[in-house]
Amino acid sequence: MSNKVTKLDQLEIGDIAKVITIDVSGELRRRLMEMGLTRGTLIEVIGKAPLGDPIEYKFKGYNLSLRKEEANKVVVEH
Amino acid sequence: MSVKTKKVKEMTLDDKRVIEVALAGNPNTGKSTLFNALTGLRQKIGNWPGVTVEKKEGKKRCDGFNLIITDLPGTYSLSAYSLDEKIARSFIIEGKLDVVVQIIDASNLERNLYLTTMLRELGANVVIALNMMDLLEESSSSIDVNKLSKEMGVPVVPMIASSRIGIDDLENTIESIYQKEQKPIRITYSKEIEEVLANVQEILMSIPSIPSDFDSRWLAIQIIQNDPEILTFLKNWNVNKTIIEKLLSFGREDYEAEIIDTKYEFITNVTSKALKRGEEKLTRSDLVDKVVTHKWLGIPIFLIVMWGAFQFVFAISVPFMELIDMLFGWLAGLLVDNINIGWLGSLLGDGIVGGLGAVLIFVPPIFAMFFILSVLEDSGYLARAAFVMDKIMVKFGLHGHSFIPMLLGFGCNVPAIMSTRSLKNNKDRMITILINPFMSCGARMPVFILFAGLFFGAAAGTVIFALYILGIVVAIFTAILLRKTFFKGKSAPFIMELPPYHTPKLRSATVAMWDKGKMYLKKAGTIILIGVMFVWFLAAMPFGGVEYGGPDTWLAAVGTFFEPIFRPLGFDWRIVVALIVGFVAKELVVGALGTIVGGGGSEEGIKDAILADEGFYPLNSLSLMVFTLLYVPCAAVIGVMRKETGSWRWTIFAVVYSTVIAWLFALVVFQLGSLMNLGL
Numbered sequence A: 001m002s003n004k005v006t007k008l009d010q011l012e013i014g015d016i017a018k019v020i021t022i023d024v025s026g027e028l029r030r031r032l033m034e035m036g037l038t039r040g041t042l043i044e045v046i047g048k049a050p051l052g053d054p055i056e057y058k059f060k061g062y063n064l065s066l067r068k069e070e071a072n073k074v075v076v077e078h
Numbered sequence B: 001m002s003v004k005t006k007k008v009k010e011m012t013l014d015d016k017r018v019i020e021v022a023l024a025g026n027p028n029t030g031k032s033t034l035f036n037a038l039t040g041l042r043q044k045i046g047n048w049p050g051v052t053v054e055k056k057e058g059k060k061r062c063d064g065f066n067l068i069i070t071d072l073p074g075t076y077s078l079s080a081y082s083l084d085e086k087i088a089r090s091f092i093i094e095g096k097l098d099v100v101v102q103i104i105d106a107s108n109l110e111r112n113l114y115l116t117t118m119l120r121e122l123g124a125n126v127v128i129a130l131n132m133m134d135l136l137e138e139s140s141s142s143i144d145v146n147k148l149s150k151e152m153g154v155p156v157v158p159m160i161a162s163s164r165i166g167i168d169d170l171e172n173t174i175e176s177i178y179q180k181e182q183k184p185i186r187i188t189y190s191k192e193i194e195e196v197l198a199n200v201q202e203i204l205m206s207i208p209s210i211p212s213d214f215d216s217r218w219l220a221i222q223i224i225q226n227d228p229e230i231l232t233f234l235k236n237w238n239v240n241k242t243i244i245e246k247l248l249s250f251g252r253e254d255y256e257a258e259i260i261d262t263k264y265e266f267i268t269n270v271t272s273k274a275l276k277r278g279e280e281k282l283t284r285s286d287l288v289d290k291v292v293t294h295k296w297l298g299i300p301i302f303l304i305v306m307w308g309a310f311q312f313v314f315a316i317s318v319p320f321m322e323l324i325d326m327l328f329g330w331l332a333g334l335l336v337d338n339i340n341i342g343w344l345g346s347l348l349g350d351g352i353v354g355g356l357g358a359v360l361i362f363v364p365p366i367f368a369m370f371f372i373l374s375v376l377e378d379s380g381y382l383a384r385a386a387f388v389m390d391k392i393m394v395k396f397g398l399h400g401h402s403f404i405p406m407l408l409g410f411g412c413n414v415p416a417i418m419s420t421r422s423l424k425n426n427k428d429r430m431i432t433i434l435i436n437p438f439m440s441c442g443a444r445m446p447v448f449i450l451f452a453g454l455f456f457g458a459a460a461g462t463v464i465f466a467l468y469i470l471g472i473v474v475a476i477f478t479a480i481l482l483r484k485t486f487f488k489g490k491s492a493p494f495i496m497e498l499p500p501y502h503t504p505k506l507r508s509a510t511v512a513m514w515d516k517g518k519m520y521l522k523k524a525g526t527i528i529l530i531g532v533m534f535v536w537f538l539a540a541m542p543f544g545g546v547e548y549g550g551p552d553t554w555l556a557a558v559g560t561f562f563e564p565i566f567r568p569l570g571f572d573w574r575i576v577v578a579l580i581v582g583f584v585a586k587e588l589v590v591g592a593l594g595t596i597v598g599g600g601g602s603e604e605g606i607k608d609a610i611l612a613d614e615g616f617y618p619l620n621s622l623s624l625m626v627f628t629l630l631y632v633p634c635a636a637v638i639g640v641m642r643k644e645t646g647s648w649r650w651t652i653f654a655v656v657y658s659t660v661i662a663w664l665f666a667l668v669v670f671q672l673g674s675l676m677n678l679g680l
Ligand SMILES: Nc1nc2c(ncn2[C@@H]2O[C@H](COP(=O)(O)OP(=O)(O)O)[C@@H](O)[C@H]2O)c(=O)[nH]1
Pocket: B025, B026, B027, B028, B029, B030, B031, B032, B033, B034, B074, B131, B132, B133, B134, B135, B159, B160, B161, B162, B163, B378, B379, B502, B504, B505, B508
């Protein structure tokens, strides 16, 4: 990790990053955080759908898919 | 909830205590498996009041006590944003429950424990059923059950629900804790939040109208997070307006994030003590995913899996279908020949047995379809299919989850429309329901097979394939249209768990097949049977002397009346009659034609009669197939649409829209075909 701050959707397959914050408010933030995307969580990019979107991530021991649009709201340190 | 509700409930009959239990848990943790293992077949399936979310209740007799078990919707949380969560939450608050069993996937402990923290904060009396212990072992991780129990302040029962291991332990644990008051775990938030909570709680304590079921700390936590349902609560309790305003003014955007962060910190602390992780590497599932969602391989694999599923359905069901056809053909013949009271033999033979056979013949493919879908779902692939298809679906105004109901529609539109319940956003769901009838269900197949086979010879397969594609195209066109007009807005986020791949279990696939197949049998036993008898009646009236299904019957009169509307499509009164009958159920179309053109009820006889008849030729059989493809599949679909959309307006819209579309497409086919003079 080179401590660069970026958005989750910008990462490449195989990258591992650390969640800093969720850059959106309301229901979407709540749902992302409740699924476990909380401060300090380590997250790995597992793969992308054949058409590039959505993207599969792994964190807290399980796999979750997010569309680019949603992943773009997750600020990470990479 | 509170101590007061935990009275011992006596059952007058056998004098056993009744313990009321709810099953909570994240999706895919084995909730259904546990529920079935506990209750067996003693279940009642219905809906939660006022909404189309399934509610299952069951009973279990145990040694010295009885359990009444309610299955809550699978949720990750208990906030008031989604319908499922609202239902689960209010049932826990108001359900006078003795115990809430939370089933947890042991191989996914952290995220599962988040729901536990919410249940405990709510004040529920919780038992953790720590499921999937076999998978945990496989992953070479381990959980210290005693530590977990101590840290979370609740009993923990390890189990493997799919092998019925741990069920007895769970029952005994429920019995041993149901009268005990658990001390709520108290997650301590930041100093600032704790101060605000104290202030809010103080105000709440001074309001006498708040029912004792509600824990004041829980209420305070919800209030400062701007929980959307709190205002309704407060209003229902007739809390004074200025006090409500005062309370709500404590809410702040960032408290919510801080509270969730703190909960997960608490959980991380628990798991650091109770969970020993195996070596962290890519699991087998991750590796499979790399292939299944691969840039170039993903879509071909998807297509191959779908093709394989269809092959399976047909290969398995054809022998059974032939058997049913033979059996009912023989039985019908027997009745007609041997019952000498004229009309009775005909009613029993031609009408009921013949009609029933025409319906039951679809049981094998429909059951096979549900079986294979359940296998795909259990294996974990269906979630990947939604993942692979999401982007395309969104382009069409749909959602990744719309894909499964569309696929199911090829079997039967009734359960397909019911399966749209997995779509949590109302607009996504409405569009998915309204386009579903264009997915060509199994009942339309016999019409295609008959006419394509008779008139298109070697090209029959291509014609049928083109019809399926036409249905899909019309569905997509309709979806885009609806998204641009009545259901404007973006499709819901695609925050979906991709569960690890499992080896599917024969038992759960069989149970799912039976559960869903039953709906089809029910439809067959009611609507279709009534339809069959109605057709028989019209075809036999007026009594005395008219030839069954001949041109002097009431049936013919109805067809002749509507014929002018359909003449531009190339249909005479006999086809019109078959189509009107098909409005009740597509299964009846071929049979009705048989009744009218004659042919003695057998498939071969109908074929010969149609070939010999000048009223049928390639071009009008093509427009007949197009019309059959696109208009309302059956009366049962109308019923289920009404139920699932909750609106007569949209149901009527769907009926009128699809009939108009069917008429237009059939018109274009027939008129273009005539113009181009293809010699059809
Ligand atoms: N290996 C294993 N699989 C299980 C266990 N319990 C349930 N399953 C499987 O997990 C999948 C999901 O189970 P289901 O009961 O449908 O979960 P639900 O979504 O929570 O209702 C099914 O394939 C079950 O057969 C278990 O203890 N061990």
